[in-house]
Amino acid sequence: MPACSPPSSPDTARRQWLASAIAVPGLGLVGCATPAAPVPPVGDNAAWGQPWHMPGVRYMDLPAPALPGRPMPRQHRVMVYVPQGPAPAAGWPVVYVLDGNLMFPLLAQLVHNRGARGPELRSPGAIVVGLGHALPPGSAEVHDRAARTYDYTLPYDGVAPDSQGRAQGGADQFLDWMAQQLQPRLQAAWPLAPQRQTLVGHSYGGLFTLHALFTRTALFQRYVAASPSLWWGNGTVLEEATQFLRRHQAGASALPSELQVYLSQGGEELAGRREPGRAPNPEREASARQAQTRAQQHGLATVADLSQALDRLPRVRSHYQVWPGANHGGTQLYACLQAARVGLDWDDAAR
Incomplete structure (x- = not known):
């Protein structure tokens, strides 16, 4: 068999690779067969190679206050992706x-991919900071649900544990930790651009993102809130939204910087289709009914209404997006795709 010679151009190589991948998915280039690797014995995990680690990623567990009613210690897990190469002159943008x-592995990989392209397609980089929770060794859970519920929900008079006994109302404490402990630690380690900070959250995380926008506006300049849980606490965040709108309408109170807000929902979510396997939640449904009444009183009956109201403020641009075919959980991926764009492209004024 003649030796395989290299193609005459990169475009030719790309077309040949695509053709062979479509025609013979299990093989390499047509005519360039390679010996098949021996099949590892069943149960021989070591034969499948080494654990894969993404370039530029590290993590640290930092002490967190104990949850109310649960005195055992807990930890915030902070994951950081840092691009290769020197920082921009103004410092790295940061996406939290x-x-x-x-969500950190999805978003960090997307940001890394954009910075690892060829020179003609490469975009400026950003540091990505994942805010998670340390899980017990061997845990198969994705979240520490009790910690997530407490850290992402809002304080208000009379806040009580939810129907599953999980404490609520720790968002301000979590914001204090971010501003007073996490951000100074990051700034000491890397040169950061203080006016290029993005916060991304989904569901309860979207609720928290809006709470940060309305109450700690100077901490971030871009806010990405996918499927925010406006219903939580009978619509408490809508009261915060109303106060925020009143303060800043017609420039009555100056914002610390220009803001970009990105709100989104899934098409299946808007149609009221429950995700497969998700049981009804009477507590949530009762809270949502009260939130709807409160929202209508303020003219904020939908997420789209909230976006339009924010967009009318001086120095605020708000964007609303419906992701076709996405249910509540499915909007997480879209939030990461959106954040990889808006958290990087600070010089693109046309967005």
């Missing part, structure tokens, strides 16, 4: 993503 145990 909540539910980091789940």
Whole structure:
């Protein structure tokens, strides 16, 4: 058999690779067969190679306050992706993503991919910080649900544990930890751009993201909230939204910087289709009914209404997106795709 010669151009190589991948998915290039690797014995995990680690990623577990009613210690898990190469002159933009145990690997890989392209397609990089929780060794869970519920839900008078006994109302404590402990630690390690900070959250994380926007506006300049749980606490966050709108309408109170807000929901979610296997939640449904009444009183009956109201404020641009075919959980992926764009492209004024 003649030796395989290299193609005459990169375009030719790309077309040949695509053709062979479609025609013979299990083989290499047509005519360039390689000896088949021996099949590892069943149960021989070591034969499948080494654990895979993403370039530029590290993590650290930092002490967190004990949950109310649960005195055992717990830890915030902070995952950090740092691009290769020197930082920009103004410092690295930073994208903070909540539910980091789940969403950080998606977002960090997307950001890494954009910076690892060829020179003609490569985009500026950003540091990605995943905000998660340390899980017990060997745990098969994605989240520490009790910690997530407490850290991402809002304080208000009379807040009580939810129907599953999980404490609620720790969002301000978590924001204090981010501002007073996490951000200074990051700034000491890498040159950061203080006016290029993005916060990303989904569901309860989206609720937390909006709470940060309305109450700690100077901490971030871009906010990505996918399927935010506006229903939580009978719509408490809508009261915060109303106060925020009143403060900043017609420039009555100046915002610390120009803001970009990205709100989104899934098409299946809007149609009211429950995810397969998800049981009804009477507590949530009762809270949602009360939240809807409160929302209508303020003219914020939907997430789209909230986006439109924010977009009318001076120095705020708000964007609303419906992701076709996505249910509540499915909007996580879209939030990561969106955040990989808006957290990087700070010089693209046309968005």
